Amino acid sequence: MPPWWQFWRGPTEEELRNEELQRQSILALESGDIPVTAKERIRLELAKGSKFFSSDLTVREFLLTKEAGIEPIAQVMGTAFYNVSFWGSYMGPMRSTGELEKITHAQTEARKLALNRMKLEAKLLGASGVIGVRLQVKEAQYAQRMTEFTAYGTAVRIPSYPPEAEPFTSDLNGQDFWQLFKAGYRPKGVVMGLCSYYLNTNWRSFVQQYGFLGLGGFKNQEIEQYTNGFYEARNRAINRMTQEMYEIQADGMVGMNITHNIDEIRYGDSSNSQVDLLINFTALGTAVDATTKMERTSPLWCIDLRKEGKASCTFDFGGDFGEVQYTGDNGID
Numbered sequence: 001m002p003p004w005w006q007f008w009r010g011p012t013e014e015e016l017r018n019e020e021l022q023r024q025s026i027l028a029l030e031s032g033d034i035p036v037t038a039k040e041r042i043r044l045e046l047a048k049g050s051k052f053f054s055s056d057l058t059v060r061e062f063l064l065t066k067e068a069g070i071e072p073i074a075q076v077m078g079t080a081f082y083n084v085s086f087w088g089s090y091m092g093p094m095r096s097t098g099e100l101e102k103i104t105h106a107q108t109e110a111r112k113l114a115l116n117r118m119k120l121e122a123k124l125l126g127a128s129g130v131i132g133v134r135l136q137v138k139e140a141q142y143a144q145r146m147t148e149f150t151a152y153g154t155a156v157r158i159p160s161y162p163p164e165a166e167p168f169t170s171d172l173n174g175q176d177f178w179q180l181f182k183a184g185y186r187p188k189g190v191v192m193g194l195c196s197y198y199l200n201t202n203w204r205s206f207v208q209q210y211g212f213l214g215l216g217g218f219k220n221q222e223i224e225q226y227t228n229g230f231y232e233a234r235n236r237a238i239n240r241m242t243q244e245m246y247e248i249q250a251d252g253m254v255g256m257n258i259t260h261n262i263d264e265i266r267y268g269d270s271s272n273s274q275v276d277l278l279i280n281f282t283a284l285g286t287a288v289d290a291t292t293k294m295e296r297t298s299p300l301w302c303i304d305l306r307k308e309g310k311a312s313c314t315f316d317f318g319g320d321f322g323e324v325q326y327t328g329d330n331g332i333d
Helices: 013-030 036-048 059-067 101-124 174-182 203-210 224-247
Strands: 071-083 129-138 146-157 186-199 252-267 274-289 300-303 311-316 323-328
Touching: 013 036, 036 101, 059 071, 059 174, 071 101, 101 129, 101 146, 101 186, 129 174, 174 186, 174 252, 186 224, 203 224, 224 252, 224 274
Parallel strands: none
Antiparallel strands: 071 146, 129 146, 186 274, 252 274, 300 311, 311 323
C-alpha cells in the first residue's frame, strides 16, 4: 500500500511490476521454491553464455578442484526465516525438564528449506553439486520466536556425475573434497541433527550449587542432572543425523562438526533466584558413499616450511587402505 501522500495518484508501472514480483516470490517461497528474482538472476547469467564464474573457494581450493576436473560455476545460497509458535517458545511458570520440540522442529524445517533452496539454485545452474557449504545459524534462545538458517556454497560441475541426478551438498572445503573425490568416494549430502533441551533445576541440583543447611554447596561435586541433560540433547541430535544418513542410503559420514551453546535462564527475585539451562546441540557432516573401491592416484607431495632446511613427504594412496611414505632430511611432526 502506498503512503498516504501518494493516494492522490495511481501506482506507476514500475510499482505495479515490483508488487507483482513480490506476490509471485511469496507464492514461490510458500511452496519451498526460491524467489522469482533469484531465478531471473540465474537465467540472465546462463543467457550470457560466458565462462565467467564466481566462487567462495580459496585460491588453493580452486586450483585443486580444477586439477581433479571439477568446474566451479557460481556461488549459491539458500535461506529461511522461521517463526516458533508462542507456546513452543514460552513455557511460562510451568517449567519442566525435556526437549523444546517446537523449537527443534522450527530449526529443522528452516535448515531443510535453506539447503533445498541452495540446491535449487545449483540445479538451475546445471551443477552436479555444492561444495564448501557453510551454515549461518541463529541459535534458538528462550522466549524468542524467530530462528534463521542461511546456507552458502560453491556450485560445481563434475564431468562424470550423472546429469539427471539431484545435486549433492558437502560441507567439506575444497581441499578435503578433492582428496575425497580422488580417492573414489562420493558425497551424498549434508546431514544434520538438532536438539533444543530445557533443564529445569530440581531440588537436588539447587542444593548442590547453593547449599541448604550446610549441605552440598560447600564441596566439589558433579551436578548429575545437568550432565545427564547434555547427554540427552547430544543423543537426540546424533540419532536424527544418523536417521538422515539412512534415508539417503549413505555408508558413513566425514567432516563431522559438533557445536553447542548453553543459555542460563534466570528467574525469581534476588532473595529466591534460580537458574535453568537451555542446551542447543547441533551435529553436522557430509554423508558419503563409501562402497566405491579406492583408486590408486599419483603421489601427493608436500613441503614442510615450518622447519629450517627442507623436508618433503609423499602420500601414496595405494591398496585398499593407502600408505604414507616419507623422504627428506627433516622429521615431520
